[in-house]
Amino acid sequence: MSPRPIEAADRWWRNTVLYCLDVQVFQDSDGDGTGDLQGLVSRIHDLADLGVTCLWLMPFYPTADRDDGYDITDFFGVDPRLGTLGDLVEVVRVARANGMRVIIDFVMNHTSADHPWFRSSRRSKTSPHRDWYVWRDAPPAKQDAPVFPGEEDSTWTEDPRTGQWYLHHFRAHQPDLNIAHPPVQEQIERNLGLWLELGVSGFRVDAVPFMFSSAAHHGTETTGAAPDYRGADHLRAIQRFVARRNGEAMLLGEVNLPHEQQLHWFEAEGEASGLHVQFDFVSMQQLFLSLARKDARPLAKALRDRPELPEASQWANFVRNHDELTLDKLAPDELEEVFEAFAPDEGMRLYGRGIRRRLPTMLGDDRAVRLVYTLMFSLPGCPVLFYGEEIGMGEQLDVPGRYAVRTPMQWAPDAGGGFSTAPPSRFPRPLPTGDFAPDRVNVADQRRDDGSLWHHIQRLTERYRDEPSLAWAKLEVLSLRQQAVLGHVCRDDDWTMLALHNMGDGHETVKLEVASDDGPVTLVDRFDVDATPITIDGRLEVRLDPYGWRWLQVTPASAAIRRV
Structure with missing residues (x-):
């Protein structure tokens, strides 16, 4: 049976506000020092008030806990420290009651080395699970570079029991699954089907190019990989399976590739048939280069x-995610510019390509922080927030690696940040200190302060949700004389908005010609509800403060806007 056509009403992912969180550091409900699903339930109303419409839950599965839950030992359960399957259903139910959907991390590129499948696979060459992983008699002469340089020096590790080598693009304790092997594909569908049956509305697919390419690329005489396996076709088969089980479910993909290569994972022959949404890594990295250069x-x-996307597809706009701030698509000299500006100390950098800091500590200026989020919400696509961004949380550099930005959520100005009543020594990670400690940065204080970053983000979500055309509008980027100013026009059939964002610390004056064949043009400030509409006929001059912005709705929508 073919999946039913996706109607416009089902394409909720095209204008949703996503919020990524790690359950174990979000809210502790029972005082044991670890966040849990019941704690998340108690905070859903806070996220609804903020304007979030979709929760993205990082892995909550049983785990060996050597990679923050991404080293999974059971894809079909919930880590008992975090709760039960019933607790997850309660999260989904309460979220729905508050106008939110829930998507979850789908991480079947690899398993933990402690997973029963791999334990069986490594016992012997004749194990029934042997072909579930990628084995070779010797590493290939040419192999991919490790994803985590400095932690691994190869993507292959020899297993002494059989003398063969297994593939792991990430860490040696995370062996890659052989996704081309039909029994593994059956497990993928069983896994997706379970979570869809429990009410989730989709999946954030981890490491897409690795998951759907490695089996075909590294297939050997010892694996069950089909020689004609095509990863993109397999992904489309998964999308069809998901659509049959839940017509509204979405697939959000982590695809850190150049824009044109991302199209390969969006569509087939111009039709949306792969991922529904992909993160725009390229624009994110260029954003930080622009910020460094002003x-x-x-x-x-x-x-x-x-590139223009198929109608049912969408870009996910983000400032940073739960990993290091990856800058791998920048040229070496550009990367060094961003490092010098935002990570001057070696301890702030990771893997030679990323930064393990949060935005407020990098920019050091509240005006610039607000400017960045305003710009993100002004772009066609769906905005993605990482927990704590709404209050300007900082990092804890005493914590190793990526964990520096995955510290407990700061709800209140007490010693435990309102995260838990347990002693902070029992928390998964220590809280930030100094200017970013919970007594300085927390949700409770900011909710009482109308001028806080929390309220600024709330206003952005309101404006974004009030005008659905913004999410799927056509984007026109203006060529301005002012190098510090990004000027762009978002245009739908009967709606147009001019957005100007000053990425520098000086005043800028932008001069534009705004003209319409239908006579004078009216501009309405989308941020100042009390502002009087401006009517012009030809010439527009806008003065921007340092890190200032303007969103101006344009009527008629057909008006032409160009540089003077």
Whole structure:
């Protein structure tokens, strides 16, 4: 049976506000020092008030806990420290009651080395699970570089029991599954089917190019990989399976590739048939280059180069995610510029390509922080927030690696940040200190302060949700004389908005020609509800403060906007 056609009402992912969180550091309900699903239930109303419409839960499965839950030992359960399957259903139910959907991390590129499948696989060459992983008699002469340089020096490890080598793109304790092997594909469908039956609305698919490419690329005489396996076709089969089980379910993909290569994972022959949403890694990285230079042109170029997507597809716009701030698509000299600006100390950097800091500590200026989020919400696509961004949380650099930005959520100005009543020594990770400690940065205080970052983010979600056309509008990037200013026009059939964002610390004056064949043009400030509409006929001059912005709705929507 073919999946039913996706109607416009089902394409909720095209204008949702996503919020990523790690259950174990979000809210502890029972005082044991670890966040849990019942704690999340108690905080859903806070996220609804913020304007979130979709929760993205990082892995909550049983785990060996050597990679923050991404080293999974059972894909069909919940880590008992975090709760039960019943607790997860309660999260989904309460979220729905508050106008939110829930998506979860789908991590079947690899398992933990402690997973029963791998334990069986490594016992002997004749194990029934042997072909579930990728084995070779010797590593290939040419192999992929490790994802985590400095932690691993190869993507292959010899297993002494059989003398063969197994593939692991990530860490040696995370062996890659052989996704081309039909029994593994059956397990993938069983797993997706379970969570869809429990009410989730989709999946964030981890490491897409690795998951759907490694089996075909590394297939050997010892694996069950089909020689004609095509990863993109398999992904589309998964999408069809998901659509049959739940017509509204979405697939959000982690695909850190150049824009044109991302299209391969979106569509087939111009039709949306793969991932529904992908993170725009390229524009994110160019954003930080622009911020470092106080020059909007790198970001402007990236946005101009964003390819047009199939109708049911969407970009996910984000500032940073739960990993290191990856900058691997920048040229070496550009990377060094961003490092010098935002990670001057070696301890702030990771893997030679990323930064393990949060935005407020990098920028050091509240005006710039607000400017960045305003810009993110002004772009066609769906915005993605990482927990704590709404209050400007900082990092804890005493924590190793990526964990520096995965510290407990700061709800209140007490010693435990309102995260738990347990002593902080029992928390999964220590809280930030100094200017970013919970007594300085927390939800409770900011909710009482109308001028806080929390309220600024809330206003952004309101404006974004009030105008659905913004999410799927056509993007026109203007060529301005002011190098620090990003100017763009979002245009739908009967709606147009002019957005100007000053990425520099000086005043800028932008001069534009705004003209319509239908006579004078009216501009309405989308941020100042009390502002009087401006009617012009030809010339527009806008003065921007340092890190200032303007969102101006344009009527008629057909008006032309160009640089003077």
